[in-house]
Amino acid sequence: MATAGHASGNAVVGVTVSFTIIAFVATILRLYTRVHIVRKAGKDDLCIAAAVPLTIALTVTMCQQVNYGMGRHYSSLTSNEKIQSSIWFWASVWIYYLALCFAKLSILLQYLRVFPQNNFRTACYVLMAVIVTYSCGTFFSAVFACTPVAYFWNRSLDGSCVNQTAVWFANASINIVTDICTAILPLPVLRSLPIPTKQKYALMVVFGLGGFTCIVSILRLQSIYVVSQTKDITWNNPLAAIWSSTEVNVGIICSCLPTLKGCVQQIFPTLFSAEHSGHRSYRRTDGGSVANPNRMRDVSIAAYGHSLSGREKTQHQCYVQANGNGYATNVTQLLPSAQPANDTDIRVCTSVQQEFDFREDEAPSEREDCIRLAPVPTAHHMV
Structure with a gap:
C-alpha cells in the first residue's frame, strides 16, 4: 500500500495539463455556441466559465507540487521544498472542491433549461442546495484543516489538524452520492417521453455523461486513502493529484458536450440535414x-x-x-x-x-x- 499512490512527476504534469486543455477548449466552444451562434447564454454558462479558471489554478498547484518534489521521497527534499510543496498541496485541496462545485451546478442549471416539469425542477433545486452547502463545508474544512492554518505546512509551530482520513472520506462519499444523483436525475423524465426508443436512449446517453465523473470519483478513493495514511506524502500523492484533476476536467467536458450541436452544425452544415x-x-x-x-x-x-x-x-x-x-x-x-x-x-x-x-x-x-x-x-x- 505504501507505493500504491506513486507516479512520476512527469506523469502528473502530462495528464493534468492535457485534460485541462481539453476542458478549456470544450468550454470555449460552448461559450462561442451560446453567445455567438444561438445568442442565448445562461447561468449554466456562467458556472462553467467560473469552473475553468479554477481547474487551471488546480493544474498550476499540481505542477508547482511537482516542481517542489512531488514524485520524490519526502526525506530527500530540502526544508524549503517541503514547505513549498505542502503550501501548494493545501491550496490544491480547496481549489478542487470549488471547481467541482461549479461544474456540478452547471450541469444542473442546464437541466433546468431543458425540462419544464415542476417535480423535476424542484428536485434540481434541492440537489443544488445540497451541493452548495456541501461545497461550502468542504471548502472551509480544507482551508482550516489545521489550527493555525500555517501549521499545515510548518509543523514547527504549535498547532493541530483535523483527522484527515475521516474528513476526506466523508467529503468523497457525499461527492459520489451527488454525482450519482446528478447523473440519474433526468433519466425518469426522458424515459416517459413519447418518442422512439432509439431517440430516447440517445438522450439518456447525452444526459448521462455525468456518470463518467462518478466513475472517476470512485476510482479516486483508493489514492485518497493512501495519501491520508502515508508519511511520505510527496511520494504517494501523485495518483491522488491525477485523479482529482481528471475528475474536475471530466465534469467540465461532460457539461459542455451536450451544448455543442450548434457549433458542430455550423462547421459541418450537412451533418444534421434532413x-x-x-x-x-x-x-x-x-x-x-x-x-x-x-x-x-x-x-x-x-x-x-x-x-x-x-x-x-x-x-x-x-x-x-x-x-x-x-x-x-x-x-x-x-x-x-x-x-x-x-x-x-x-x-x-x-x-x-x-x-x-x-x-x-x-x-x-x-x-x-x-x-x-x-x-x-x-x-x-x-x-
Missing part, C-alpha cells in the same frame, strides 16, 4: 412527394437539441388526423387536435412554433403546413 436522415417519401395527390409522416416523432428530440444549444423556448407540435380523429405528439404530453378532416382523407399537419432571439425589428415566426394525402378506404390505414 437529406441524410434516410426517411422514406410518400406521394401527394398533386404528383409531388412529402417526407415520411413518421418523422413527426423526431421533433421532440429536435426541441431538446435547441434547448441544449440555448433556445429553451422552442416548441414543436405535430398531429395526424384521420376520419375526424386527431392525434398529437408533443415533447411532454399528447394534445388533441381541434381541426376536423374529411371522412375520406388523412391529413398530416405540422405546426412548428419557434421563438427566436430577435432584434427590435424582428418578431417570432409561426408556420403551419398541411398536406392532403390520397384518399384511403378506411381509417385503419394510418400514415
Whole structure:
C-alpha cells in the first residue's frame, strides 16, 4: 500500500495539463455556441466559465507540487521544498472542491433549461442546495484543516489538524452520492417521453455523461486513502493529484458536450440535414412527394437539441388526423387536435412554433403546413 499512490512527476504534469486543455477548449466552444451562434447564454454558462479558471489554478498547484518534489521521497527534499510543496498541496485541496462545485451546478442549471416539469425542477433545486452547502463545508474544512492554518505546512509551530482520513472520506462519499444523483436525475423524465426508443436512449446517453465523473470519483478513493495514511506524502500523492484533476476536467467536458450541436452544425452544415436522415417519401395527390409522416416523432428530440444549444423556448407540435380523429405528439404530453378532416382523407399537419432571439425589428415566426394525402378506404390505414 505504501507505493500504491506513486507516479512520476512527469506523469502528473502530462495528464493534468492535457485534460485541462481539453476542458478549456470544450468550454470555449460552448461559450462561442451560446453567445455567438444561438445568442442565448445562461447561468449554466456562467458556472462553467467560473469552473475553468479554477481547474487551471488546480493544474498550476499540481505542477508547482511537482516542481517542489512531488514524485520524490519526502526525506530527500530540502526544508524549503517541503514547505513549498505542502503550501501548494493545501491550496490544491480547496481549489478542487470549488471547481467541482461549479461544474456540478452547471450541469444542473442546464437541466433546468431543458425540462419544464415542476417535480423535476424542484428536485434540481434541492440537489443544488445540497451541493452548495456541501461545497461550502468542504471548502472551509480544507482551508482550516489545521489550527493555525500555517501549521499545515510548518509543523514547527504549535498547532493541530483535523483527522484527515475521516474528513476526506466523508467529503468523497457525499461527492459520489451527488454525482450519482446528478447523473440519474433526468433519466425518469426522458424515459416517459413519447418518442422512439432509439431517440430516447440517445438522450439518456447525452444526459448521462455525468456518470463518467462518478466513475472517476470512485476510482479516486483508493489514492485518497493512501495519501491520508502515508508519511511520505510527496511520494504517494501523485495518483491522488491525477485523479482529482481528471475528475474536475471530466465534469467540465461532460457539461459542455451536450451544448455543442450548434457549433458542430455550423462547421459541418450537412451533418444534421434532413437529406441524410434516410426517411422514406410518400406521394401527394398533386404528383409531388412529402417526407415520411413518421418523422413527426423526431421533433421532440429536435426541441431538446435547441434547448441544449440555448433556445429553451422552442416548441414543436405535430398531429395526424384521420376520419375526424386527431392525434398529437408533443415533447411532454399528447394534445388533441381541434381541426376536423374529411371522412375520406388523412391529413398530416405540422405546426412548428419557434421563438427566436430577435432584434427590435424582428418578431417570432409561426408556420403551419398541411398536406392532403390520397384518399384511403378506411381509417385503419394510418400514415
